[in-house]
Amino acid sequence: MTSFDSSPTLAAWRMLLALAVVFVLLATTGWTKVRHQPGSEDPHRAALAAWTHGSAGHRRLPDPSAPARTIAAFFDAIGSARGRRLADEHPLVVGNLNGAPVTLRYRANRLSLGRALDAERHRLDGSGPRLSADGRRDAVRRAHRFASLMRPGRQILAFDPVGSGRTAEVLGDLKRARRVSVIVPGVDTNLLTFQKTHRKYSAPAGMASSLYAAERRASPHTPVAVIAWADYTSPVGVGIDAAIGRLAESGAVRLVDMTASLPGTSRVTLFCHSYGSVLCGVAAPRLPERVTDVAVAGSPGMRVDSAADLATRARVWAMRDADDWIQNVPNLELGGVGHGADPADPAFGARLLSAAGADGHTGYFEPGTESLDNFADIGVGAYQALTCASADSACRSGISGGVDA
Numbered sequence: 001m002t003s004f005d006s007s008p009t010l011a012a013w014r015m016l017l018a019l020a021v022v023f024v025l026l027a028t029t030g031w032t033k034v035r036h037q038p039g040s041e042d043p044h045r046a047a048l049a050a051w052t053h054g055s056a057g058h059r060r061l062p063d064p065s066a067p068a069r070t071i072a073a074f075f076d077a078i079g080s081a082r083g084r085r086l087a088d089e090h091p092l093v094v095g096n097l098n099g100a101p102v103t104l105r106y107r108a109n110r111l112s113l114g115r116a117l118d119a120e121r122h123r124l125d126g127s128g129p130r131l132s133a134d135g136r137r138d139a140v141r142r143a144h145r146f147a148s149l150m151r152p153g154r155q156i157l158a159f160d161p162v163g164s165g166r167t168a169e170v171l172g173d174l175k176r177a178r179r180v181s182v183i184v185p186g187v188d189t190n191l192l193t194f195q196k197t198h199r200k201y202s203a204p205a206g207m208a209s210s211l212y213a214a215e216r217r218a219s220p221h222t223p224v225a226v227i228a229w230a231d232y233t234s235p236v237g238v239g240i241d242a243a244i245g246r247l248a249e250s251g252a253v254r255l256v257d258m259t260a261s262l263p264g265t266s267r268v269t270l271f272c273h274s275y276g277s278v279l280c281g282v283a284a285p286r287l288p289e290r291v292t293d294v295a296v297a298g299s300p301g302m303r304v305d306s307a308a309d310l311a312t313r314a315r316v317w318a319m320r321d322a323d324d325w326i327q328n329v330p331n332l333e334l335g336g337v338g339h340g341a342d343p344a345d346p347a348f349g350a351r352l353l354s355a356a357g358a359d360g361h362t363g364y365f366e367p368g369t370e371s372l373d374n375f376a377d378i379g380v381g382a383y384q385a386l387t388c389a390s391a392d393s394a395c396r397s398g399i400s401g402g403v404d405a
Contacts, residue, residue, distance in 0.1 A: 068261030071099025098261035165191030172225030186274025202362035214376035252283035301339025307349035318343035318350035321358035
């Protein structure tokens, strides 16, 4: 009998077997089921066309894809009155324009939300095309979501109603904050799942509210802000899109642009959950220097073999609850499928944190957990207060100082 021990052939077969296990697991649990999101007419073409032909005084409007510093310089030059006029005339563009003043983005997105809400009400009042039962149910849910996002005091940093939709919300004062935390969620993130009544802290809005409250408790005198960043197209279910990096790559571009455009000189921490950690791994080499920490929870991998391979100056942290099902997904990458090494493995080289109390894959932001307390301490820079995982009692080593260190 021919022996394949320690040969490349055996390693290849092991990888193929692991991939087979992944897809059998996904198929038998229904995770590979294709779910089609309801569509809607894309208003971007008209909005961008109007912007292209618009002006502010004698100035042509900048290319929406221009660097954030170019956009910021434009708005500084035209003044606040003309800026408000542009937000009112072109809300769908200004509301998603990195580099535009955040107060203008909040104003523009409230207008866009109002228009989207009117469109859903029009679908429901019987004056438009007749809706199927599923179409009516979807319109009702979207109308409720838009109305909720428009409630007084909510600060919507990004809003796109097309298809399953995207959004981002700010808690706190971005302009005054010394510390900004950005939550990057995982699969099945869209407008309808942005917030939940049941299992509140498994949705981006609930994650952000929990972290914001915890950071204010951890350091009452530190000005903080938290962004629930659901402004990328995430995989639908744990199917093939969740097993490859395509959506992470496009989302990483958006994340890098957003972090680079934040006002002021605040330090930024990314909190990346599940597939969101894949996105953060792809974004890592291009993150601006103001991003000082990247913390991942329940990660399937970051598309690298080690923390050093992320090529970032930011500190890399990882945690995983003992009951998180993600630990059963093989950590490998073959032909673009899979996301590589396990960040919670000591060999990866991340600083390992306790996730005690998280209770599974979606509980990392639950109040009363060590996972949330650790997130809050990183967010405010209280590194010496962190609780390390038992496998890494030295997770705080090499970090000097206390809050805002």
